Amino acid sequence: MGKSYPQTIAAEPWPENATLYQQLKGEQILLSDNAASLAVQAFLQMCNLPIKVVCRANAEYMSPSGKVPFIHVGNQVVSELGPIVQFVKAKGHSLSDGLDEVQKAEMKAYMELVNNMLLTAELYLQWCDEATVGEITHARYGSPYPWPLNHILAYQKQWEVRRKMKAIGWGKKTLDQVLEDVDQCCQALSQRLGTQPYFFNKQPTELDALVFGHLYTILTTQLTSDELSEKVKNYSNLLAFCRRIEQHYFEDRGKGSSSIRLS
């Protein structure tokens, strides 16, 4: 599914100064980007690879694909969870090597489910729900820039996201339908997780990192209403799952929890 890396990449060990870039945590970053960044951080923690998080207002523009987060390792810059997993694998670290082919297929399918439903719902809520757009998104997205750039960039991004929603058939959805989809997705994840600690029993994989990134961010981000986080809270095993990963991979290693509060 990805590019193949030359031997030189594989030969270099993971450097101590590897950095992850995202937008400014307090004032700028949005729900969907924060979820993506947290997923990558969780994945790297699970692989035991050190990473330093650096916040830059123009992280989105620095990224090679226009999406955050991206990591800077040695002289390579890689963005988004999928390519980062491939890159880390080329360096000899992998969480999913122990899975058989059918399990790998399942893992990839569930990752697409999260992207297809959860991420799209987050984007919809942020950019297509008038209340959220007006109260939160516009202000946050343009906050590092002076007038009128802040408005122009925010409107441009909103137009872009709305085009995408229309192209995939979400343009005509109402907020209630979107929340229904989120509920369906959470139900599927909850049923798949069952009573196991991680999705593939004892060891976490990139799927666990991705699900954690999204669910944790939804649970800890304050929006105009609590409807989104309520949908996740209905499933107790998902809550326990988030708590478990937070405790094991973030608190225990001395990092504070990365919740953001939107005012």
Place this chain on the structure above:
Amino acid sequence: MAAPLELSCWGGGWGLPSVHSESLVVMAYAKFSGAPLKVNVIDNTWRGSRGDVPILTTEDNIVSQPAKILNFLRKQKYNADYELSARQGADTLAYIALLEEKLLPAVLHTFWVENDNYFTVTKPWFASRIPFPLSLILPGRMSKGALNRILLTRGEPPLYHLQEVEAQIYRDAKECLNLLSHRLGTSQFFFGDMPSTLDAYVFGFLAPLYKVRFPKVQLQEHLKQLSNLCRFCDDILNSYFRHSLGGKLAPLQLSFICVEYLHILLGLYKQNSLLIEEVCALSLNAGL
């Protein structure tokens, strides 16, 4: 439950009941769940908007989009998934997401964006089934819609370039096909012996790719190497769609088969076999 269910959809060709993926998903699901669907093929008549096809019409409802149509059928007690466990239901959602994210862009590209394919196969086929002057406009619009969808979901803002994403979407699609093949293994259907929603979706996405003859065939070639997926499509076509393919000539074929059987019984088979064989062959050719 007794209300007549009518499905408007694109017609068939190359041995398929419909060449349109979404229409095929609904038709397959209806067969699996036993829903009595009356299929109205869109042909050269002016009939409302075609952009939303497939559309299910009942006495009081009009439902569009495959996911909503399937939901509606389930509520009407036509449920192909009632034997599935909760976990299998969750897997269904996940695999459908995989199909939409990883396979669909390349299928759209093969049908609507790849120039050789679009101008020699797709456009003439659709244009011949749409009345003039819409036939000049609609295929182009569908092609632009497909390109838009590919670029907006896989391309990189702000300058969306097709070349950058082409290689990636075909790589993703081939991997998706491999994953499906691994998951199916040697089973007849994805969840045991009975077909379910997931089988309808996989069939709907794969069958047109498998059967329609294109000049540029890289994805099709890859699919044909995965013999269990090809067997899966052929099985469903043979078991669930065989009789409807003959169309008006199916009763005629049936009557010839009866005549032949009678002759066997009466011991006249040997003398008349040649004539019967010829007539049967003629009717089969005409029917398909």
